[in-house]
Structure formats: structure tokens, C-alpha cells
Amino acid sequence: MQRIKRRQDFVAAAKALSQAQTSLVLQFRDRKDDAGARIGFTCTKKLGNAVTRNRIKRRLKEAARLALPQMVRGGADYVVIGRSVAENRPFELLQSDLISAMQRLHAKAATAPEKSVP
């Protein structure tokens, strides 16, 4: 799965669907093309210093690597925004947060597909 690296992709994903969980916020945007799914990780400066922010992003990356590959859809951009509890939340709960957020987002996209068009 490719990583999102450009700022404008992050901004575009922020304008599309989002789903908040205890440890993270997941954003989902359908790019309407045939390329593979992409995922990006970010968090705000309010969460702490560089060590804390990096640790949150690494735990989320590892959870996504283990939990998500069989769930993602082609042509989709996912952005995971870390929250402060993600630093110490048990790893199994971190994975289940990701899975349920993605399930609910996919359900939202099915009921209201027009909203995801930018």
C-alpha cells in the first residue's frame, strides 16, 4: 500500500468523509481511479513534542500494517489522524479502532456517495 506524501492529498482527504474513534480519526476519499489504495498518517502539534508525535504515528502505522490490508478499497485515500490516547492505548484496541472506523466509513460512503466527490 502506498503512502500519501503530498500536502494537497491530505487537504483533499480532510474535506471528504471522516470517522472519529477513541484513539484516532480516519478520513476517506474516493479518488475514482484504478490505482491502489493509499494511506497517510499525521497528527497535530498539540499532542506533544517530536518524540510523542513520532511514537503515535509509528504505532498507528504498525496497527494499520497488521490490520488493514485485506479491508482497503482500490482507488481510495485514507488519512489517519492520531489522538493523544494512541500513545498508551493497548495495541489490540488500536487495531480494532482502525477496523471499526473503516467499516463505518465504507458504510457511509455506500449510503451517501455524492458527498465524497470533491
Add this chain to the structure above:
RNA sequence: CCAGUCGGCUGGAUGGCCGCUCUUGCUAGGCUCGAAAGGGUGCAAGGGAGGAAAGUCCGGGCUCCACGGGAAUAGGGUGCCGGGUAACGCCCGGCGGGGGUGACCCCAGGGAAAGUGCCACAGAAAAUAAACUGCCGCAGCGUGCUGCGGUGAGGGUGAAACGGUGCGGUAAGAGCGCACCGCAGGCUUGGCAACAAGACUGGCAUGGCAAACCCCACCCGGAGCAAGACCGAAUAGGGGUGGCACGAAUCCGCAAGGGUUCAGGACUGUUUUCGGUUCGCCGCCCGGGUUGGUUGCGCGAAGCCAUUGGCAACAAUGGUUCCAGAUGAAUGGCCAUCCAUGGUGGGUUAGACCCCACCGGGACAAAACCCGGCUUACAGGCCGACUGGUAUU
């Protein structure tokens, strides 16, 4: 043993499973992303955050720009002396001042006699020393006032009052004279110097503030790796060149040239004789350059060990080692045991810092071109030197 001062070191360990990034090797191609440049994908081995990587406060390297050399103006910085260094506002040693019983610690510490300015309140007066009050003498008379002269000693204040204390001296007094202290001047001695010591001379001049303006001495060209270099598509546009084309009317202009309409070409919407966009057409070559990519990018004022010189900072010589290179940003995720440590309960015990069980639980903080410093943050642990006190011998 208690209290304290200074300096240095360290910054959890081992293992398992699954990952990230770089380098090298392997058969060297395949597959794949991309317009290209270039990138991704396999296996194995090895490397992979810090003492502050931080704050970005100084100093350099490196790169580009500017510049004939140099100097000056403006602006900014530094400020006892000597040394170290590539350089510094850093470090070392010394001097002076201040603090502490002491080990030791702190100090932007040049110039106030170049000039300007400020010194609230209080106080007679806050800086050309005079006025006021006072003290003393003489004269006058209305007998406590006036005039003249002497004096700069006293005057509640204040952060600070024009040398201080004492003795002599005098009408009263005053460095007026003397002793001691302070101060100034040149001299001698010691020291590279800052400065110190000594005797001599001078009766004393120069209040404080320059982290107020300022003066003096010295230093500084500007920007920053998003510097800079290279590769480089479609489309549009620029230059050159070859072939084809370069029609008609009209307007501006001396001309070169330009505008408008029709015709014509290219692309395109559309059922269409209708419309839209564009303007010489086609080929080749050159240069610039956007998205993007590569590079810059780690052998260095490097680390470690030894010897020598130096009180030291540090330097020289010899040997030895190769030690991170990410870019929405790698160096991790999960788990187990141990270790340091905290809590609770129980046990041993004179008492435990000893033993057992359970629970909790790892300081600060992550390279972003690279080095030398400074500053700030930091759980816990270790080592060395020294000081004061108490007790014992």
C-alpha cells in the same frame, strides 16, 4: 558519621516474532510505475540518534551573489591582562573588586579631566560651588537688631553633601600645622602585561550614572543546502534553418510595420450549406524552463590509545579505527525474563537497607548540510579530589 564544595562518567540488559532505512555482495536479467529523467520489487551479510540530536544565542567551514586592491560612512557587536583556537561573545591561567568559617563561588571589569544629559522625595545646597542659616570680630544705637569685615568648621535630610579620625592652633575657624588612614603624581623594584610592593613628593584637585546619549580601541560584504549543480515530458512560447505558401479589399504610417473584413489552413462542437477557438503550414536543430527526479550527503579543524611539550586550555608526533544519512521524514511494534526503583502484605530479626509474594513502573529529548561553543531540560546510578563539624584512636 553528618553537612557541604568542585570535577568527571553513565543515560537500562538479554532474548523471541514481525517490520523500516542505508551500504555491500549474489544470478543478472526479468517484472513493474513513469512522458522522460529516474524509481520500486528477491536473497544474504553488515551498519542505523543524543549528551543535550533541543533552543537557534554566537563563531567557522561549504555554496552562490556582489566586488580591482584597500579604506570610509551608516548599522551592529565586543570591551581588565596574557595565552589557546580555524574562529568566537568560547576555554585556560593571572589581576582587581565582592561574598562565604572554609573548600570555593560571583562580576559587560575601557573612558566621567572631549562634550551633552539625568540624579524623584527630603534637604540650605545634588555639582561653574555660591546663595541661605549660623559662628567670630569691629562700629552704631532704640540692647537685640542693623552695617562692614573674617570664616567655610555646624545646619534635622538623603542612596550620595566638595577627604576621614585625633591633637595642636585661632577672635571664630579652615590641611592652617602635625600623626595615622585614604587620594594624586612621577620614581624605584618585581612582572611580557593587567597590576603589586616600597620610599619620596603634594595639603587634596576629579560626587554618581556610559546595561543614558556618547568617545576610544578592535571585529563584521550579503544571503543561505528551500544554498548550489545536473537530468528533464506533453502543451504553450523563444531562436535558427530547409521546403511549401505568402490571395483580395480597406484604414493608419514617409517607410519598416500594424489593424479590420472576406478567402484559406489547423483543431473542434454538430444532423447540417451552421457555429466556436486559433493563425502562415510542415520537418529538423538549438537554448531557457514548470510538475518531477538525481546530486550536494559525510574521511572529518573526526574518534580512540600512547609519548613529548605546557601549571592549564591546548598543541605536536606515532599508532590505530571507519562510525547514521531519512525527506509526510528510517533507527520501530508486540511480548517474555532480568536489573534499578516505588507501594502493599507476610516472614526472619534487637532493628533492618535481609528474604518471599503481588501490583505498579522506566528522566529529558529524537539527526534534517557539517563542525566548535553557549544556554536550557533531565529519573536514577557510579567515580575522584577537597572543606567544615562531631566522635573515637
Add this chain to the structure above:
RNA sequence: UGGGGCGUCGCCAAGCGGUAAGGCACCGGAUUUUGAUUCCGGCAUUCGGAGGUUCGAUCCCUCCCGCCCCAG
């Protein structure tokens, strides 16, 4: 990476070497049957923090902390 600014009472703020203005809010009192209005009085012992210069710092200097803005 480079540059600039701010921090003063609960809120908005003035002051910029010499006892820290003012407004809103709050508290107490007066007026009123009660409330509003009005009037009177009260309300800053770290002027973001720590050092330093000065007789004396909100103000000057140094270092930190927090917040905001600009350029690429």
C-alpha cells in the same frame, strides 16, 4: 531557514527610570416597596519567570517560558 511583535487586576488596556491611570466586571453602602439607573467607597504586595546594572526597575541589559504574525 530567516525576520518581527506581544505578555500589566477576572476581561480590555495606559504608563516606559522615581507612590502602577482608566473602563467593564465583581464586592459593600446610599437612593427605591423591590429591581434597573445614578451616586459614594473598595478591589494589582512576583507588571510572564530568573539573574544583573542602578540609590531606586513595569521601564535598561542577559537568559529562559508561553503566544501571535510575516517571507521563501
